[in-house]
Every structure is written in structure tokens, then in C-alpha cells.
Amino acid sequence: MTNSWATFGADLHIDPTGAAGLRAGLMDALREAARSGRLAPGTRLPSSRTLAADLGIARNTVADAYAELVAEGWLTARQGSGTRVAQRAEPRRPAPASPPSPPVRRGPVHSLMPGSPDLSTFPRADWLKAARRALTDAPNDAFGYGDPRGRIELRTALAGYLARARGVYADPERIVICSGFVHALMLMGKVLRQRRVREVAVESYGLDVHRNLLTDAGLRTPCLPLDGFGSRTGGLAALRGVGAVLMTPAHQFPTGVPLHPDRRAAAVDWARAAGGLILEDDYDGEFRYDRQPVGALQGLDPERVVYLGTASKSLAPGLRLGWMVLPRGLVGEVTGAKGMSDWMTGTPDQLTLAEFIRSGAYDRHVRAMRLRYRRRRDQLVAALAERAPGLRISGIAAGLHAVLELPEGTERSVIQAAAWQGLALEGLGRFRHPDAEPVGDALVISYGAPTDSAWAGALEALCRVLP
Template sequence: MTDSWASFGADLHIEPVGGGLRRGLMEALREAVRSGRLAPGTRLPSSRTLAADLAIARNTVADAYAELVAEGWLTARQGSGTTVARRAAPRRGPTRAPKSRPVHGRPLYSLNPGTPDLASSPRAEWLKAGRRALIAAPNEALGYGDPRGRIELRTVLADYLSRARGVHADPARIVICSGFVHGLMLMGKVLRQRRVKDVAVESYGLDAHWNLLREAGLRTPCLPLDELGSRTGDLGAMRSAGAVLMTPAHQFPMGVSLHPDRRAAAVDWARSSGGLVLEDDYDGEFRYDRQPVGALQNLDPERVVYFGTSSKSLAPGLRLAWMVLPEALAGEVAEAKGVSDWASGALDQLTLAEFIASGAYDRHVRSMRLRYRRRRDQLVAALAERAPDVRVSGIAAGLHAVLELPEGTERSVIQAAAFQGLALEGVSRYRHPEATPGREALVISYGSPPDSAWSGTLEALCRVLP
């Protein structure tokens, strides 16, 4: 059988409107037929395909299709799928232009970074892995357990991280946490207990991370950033810094990889000062035009805390992340986690362990790497044709790109995009309060839109660029 549900029916961009998913989907489909955007005879995606694209339940789509068939808007024949009815529905006044404003404050399109393509999450494979893991799980797995996390997951992660990211890992030195932020909260607590005063951060990054460290009682001076990455040679002048938080493999948001000399300088500083490097390897699996950049942790496992997460490779909603810790820190972090949160969800941990051990994780990452590379190439090609003066950078890896703008235009482009129903963010959103203002640019996530929305999103972006 050559066809599969993934290729059944045409691509369809649809945005549920109003209250309730089923009702909103029905109204959006009616409007698409009324306006002529969906012509009579158009074959619609299968309920499973459209549900995956919209990240909603398949039954919701199936029920909406069934009601619209009953109303005469659609027709359904076994073996032929669902199509727009040949009998055209009456138009209500002149054809309206596509809506360009958000519905109820929600943008029509979004290129904001932070999430992968959720519609491509491997739900079926994850479900299979969960079933196998649950059947094989010992009874004690359903208890409170070890605050470091399930030994099955820690063992599998140690092997995977060594193979795929060059991390020196031992299951006894891995702590599972509920996302990167949870891990950073634990580290902030431990650092404060160790009487650390300052944690240096990169001059561009996420304010949520800086704020979290400040809430732990730590100051966050920033390191300057240039085309070679953060200037780690400046760490020696930060006398009160006991740690530095970095994204060395693919700096967020600027996208540069930390130069080897600066990687060595960060580790040298940690050794000479007794400090720690906190390495956030948030999207290390996704690289395209270069050999993979290994983890900084392999330069000195006793001075680097490695953070990894499933948020970009699978989905942030899983709330699964991990820390690979120096031997001297492992017990302290596990103790801090045990006080506030004895253990992360055991069943999800066991499922991830099975998902990795079975090879499904590697297959999914390879598949998504190809998908994201195609998206990136389409973005670059569209910009070369429609906005040739916009320089694109940070695209050798990851799920986002940086689009440099003429001076003084970042804010106006974001406002114009909002009017078109397109959510965008500029680099100024990620600038540390103490950092010197630099270039103006957009941070574009080519990974997050579902396939059904990608062409429309790309078109909307090109319309607003100078």
C-alpha cells in the first residue's frame, strides 16, 4: 500500500475560530467554503492528518466533518475520503479577504522561538514505548523512588549522551528533573548554599533564566557576545562569579557556536577559580551544515554541569530534562531535589528510557533533522528572492535563525507583522539589561509552525520585511 494517512488529502491551512474546538473548526471550514478558498470537490485531509496538524483530538475533527456532511457542506464516501460538496453553498455577500488580524488576541501565524513542530511529535511510537515500559516496570517503580530519577532512564541516558553528545556520564551522577528551569532552580539553590554570589550569563538569552537565578539570591552580570560567542576571557575580571551559564553549542538566540579557544578559556577559568560552567545543550541534536559540536562538558566533567532536555527533540509538555553533575555536586543536587520534589513522573521516565533504548528516539531525531533542514532551506530561499537585503545567520544548527534588519526598523517590523496576524520577536527581547545595545534583528523559529501553516507563515513574513 503506497499511500498512508500522512499523505491522505491536500494540505489545508485552517484556524478554528470562536468558542469550542469542534464548533470553531466547523465555522472555519464553512467560511473557507463560503469564500471559495475551498472549491467544490476539494479533497480534505483525513481526520487524523488534520488533527495532527492542529494538535487536537482526532475525534474532534471526525465529529466536525460528520456534522458538516449532515449539513450538506461536505460529502464523505468510504474509500474516497471527505470532499467539499459539489452543490455550492450560497455566498453571503462579496468574498471577504483573508483575515489579517488575530482572532480573540491569538495570532494567525507564529514564528516565535521556543517550541518544536508539535504536530510532528511521535505520538504513536511514544504510546507503544509507554505500553512496553509499563508492562515491564517493577512494582517499586510506582512508588516514590530515588530523587535522582529512575535508574532505567539514567542508565540509558548515560549511554546515549556519551555516544551522541560526547558527554562523560555515569548514571549515579545524573539527576532527572522536570524541565531545564527545574534543574536551574535546583542549581541556584545549591550554589547559594555554597555561598556563591554571582552567576555570569550571556549578554543575550532568556530573562526567565536570569530572573530565576536572581530569585535564588544570585546576581547575574553578563558576558559580552560577538561573532565567536561569549567572551569567556572576561570571566577572570568577574571576581564574585562562582559559575557561568552558557549555550556553547548553539548560542541562544544569536546562533553562534562558541569558538574552541573560548571553550578552553571557560574551562580554564573554572579550574583556576573553583567555579562551574552550567552548559545548556538545549538543541544539540539538530545540526545541518557542520560536524556536530560536542558538549563542553567533555573538556572537564568535574567543572561543568551539563543540562539536556527533551523539549526540542520531542515536546516541552513532557517536562523531562536531565543534569550530568560533577561528583562533588551530585549528592547535593539530589538532596535539594528530594526536599522539594521527591521524584519526577516515573511512567514518563520509563517511557523515555524505552523510547531511547528501542532506537525510536534516534529515528525521530534523524527524521526531524531532515524536516527542519528543509524548512530552513525554504526560509533562506524565500528571503533571497523576496528580501535580498536581509542577512540570515545562526542557521548551521538548531530550530531558529536570526534575520538582521536595517537600524531602527526592528520595532516597526514587529508591529507590521502583528497587524498581519504574525507573531514575531526581535533580539532586543533577549538582551540583558546590562548589555550594550547592538544590532537589530528578528529571531525566527522555522521549527514551530505545522506543515499546514508553513507556507502561509513564510508568505506573511516576507510581506513585512523591509
């Protein structure tokens, strides 16, 4: 068979023209590539046969050029290691002019900022096993341009898991895989605008990034008042322009209260009467510590609730895996919107998560993390009872964060004192809707994010700065 340049080893873009003779031109080009840093010290060069075939010149020409550059010290050649750019060939760059030194800012030593699980607990070994099994069994078409809804293997596995663990009515045909909650909300914002919805109600405390995504889609975001029973969903009927509402019913973020059953029913009644939609953010629904988790709101009316879930809290946000369980009439519109901007989510991780769920590894991991986070919360409660007995933790025993109520007017000073102690904290006020009434001073403390080795120090630093 005739040898082809496409069958050889590593590629090297080099232009040996511009000097008298091929060998001299090749040497000049290699010297300049090493001198300029385009070929970094230690870079392995193609064999003389490969480079000769690529350039269409005689192999002896390349071999002679390599030999001379080795003699000059630009390259090194060792048996079994090939020809490489020598370490001494690293370019000398002029030292940049020194700008004025900025003020030294010490980063936090500890962080109790909410929003992330303990990343050190990602189940690497079990995930790798699942990936091996999934990729070994994957059909060839799994690596092509597939269904924008996502791989059927993952949609089927999720349908079973969500029905069993969260009480979701989840037909695989109604599930769309996306790249996390933000991606799902962007898609819903686009679809709602196409449906001529003008306003999406949001909870009076929540993440501004979610409000901003809806605003960027051209939607206004009036807020629902919030109290100890969750959002006052009875007020939805008075918001005449609202066509949808974004909520965290199982564990309101950040206040930590579940939506009262009467208010869950009121939200569904509003959606049915007004033809509206409820966007249910079930961000940490698996993590309830004092009782069985409250089931998803979606189970009350699958045709009026869009269920949004992710692996960000249960596994890791870096996976960028989320899912939408849609009313039947929305599947085509959401799939079309997704196909226009992001045809499909990466297949290997979809297949791996499907196998991770099917094998039972997902359930085992969630149970293990539930125990870990419960211990952390118990330790937080015990430390506060001893060191700051006048302060109260509000909200239910659930999720990866707790709300610590503070004396009125002290939230900002506590956060500043914590910063001086090298502790990053977030106040409840950070999450308030601009039009909402304040509900009091408090800290939103993430006991889920620190690693085991950092948790004790972070907890001690917290206790030192509390009033």
C-alpha cells in the first residue's frame, strides 16, 4: 500500500522556504520556531521519515538538518525518546515594565458561601466504572448528531428515578436534557417570549442571575411576597400580566422554608385557571434530614408544571447536566429552541449518568451525601447553641445551607468582620428582589461546600464573628 502523509505521527507546521537550499531553509525554520517559543522546550518533533513525507522532501535532508541542529544545541536526540526541542532553546523574553503594585488583598481562608456541594466528594471511582461500562456498550450512533432532547438511555433512567424518588410524572418522551439549570431557564425564557408571555413572577428572595436571565429574554419579573409558609401564591391572580411563575417549592432558596400545601394547591389552581405555567426549580430536593422529602409540585399537574432538576448539587456543577420534564404541549417548542442554540448536550456524560443511575450508584451516593450533610448541619446547630445561643437557625433541616437569623442591623457588620478574619459569608439581603420588603437580617451559611478538612476551621471562624 502506498504511504500517505495522513497515516504518520505528530503534525508539525513548518515552512522551510526562504533560504538557499532545502536543508538550510528547514534548519532556519526550526531554529526560529524554537527561538520564538512556538516550539516549546521538550516538544517532540516528528520522525525524519514523517516530516520528510509531510514536506515532500528527501528523508536524508530532514535527518541531516536534525543532526546539525542537535550539534548546535537546538535539539536533543536520545534512543527511545526521539528528537526534541532542547531546554536551552527557550526564548529569552524582555522583562515587562513593572506596573505599580496593587494593594495586597488577602483572599478568604475559609468560605461558607452557598451554591456548591463538597466537590471533594465527587465519586470519581464509581463514575469511572460507569463511564467504562457505558462507553463499552454505547452504539456507534451515540457519537453522532442525536436527538436534541438527549440520549434515550438517560431520559429513560431519569424517568424511573424521578418518579420513584421525587414523585414526578416523567415519561421519557417529555424529558429534555440540558446543560444545567441556567440553560434550562434560558430555553424557557425564549419559549415564553415566543408564546407572548410578558411577565414571569419570581419569589421575593432568590438568585439575581435567574431574574436577569428572564429579563434578558424580554420578560418582566414581579415578585411574590414570602413568609414562613413560603411564597404567597394566592397573590398570583392579582398579577394580571403574569404567564408563569418561577419557584423553589420543596426548599425555598435561600430562606429554607417549604411551600405550604395550601399554597402549592393555590399555585396549581392559578395555573389551571389562567393558562399559566409553574417553573419548579428542584435544586436540592433529595436532601431532607428530618423526614422524607416533600414530593415535587409537578406531580399535582404535569401539564401545568415544568420540572427543572440538575446534577449540580447531588454530584457536581462541573458536569453541566440538567433536565426538564415538560408538559406534553411544550416538548416540541423547547426542543426547537434548544436545537437552534445548542443542538445537544455531550453524549459521553449523558451515557455515564444513565449507567450511574441504573446501577444504583446514584442512589448510594445521594444517601451517603445525605448523611454527610446532616452531620455537618447538626454540628453547625450544636456549635451555635454553645457559642451563640441567642441566635436562631430558621428553615427546615434540608439542603446544603442554613439561614442564621441576626439582630436587626448587624448583617453587614458581621460579613465585614468575617472578611477581616478570612471567612467569606453571604447575607440574606444579597438575595432580595429589588421590589421586595426585607424580612430581617440573616446569614446564608453553606455547610455543604467546605471539604472535611476545612469544615472545622470554617465553623470556628464563623463562631468568632457572631454577635
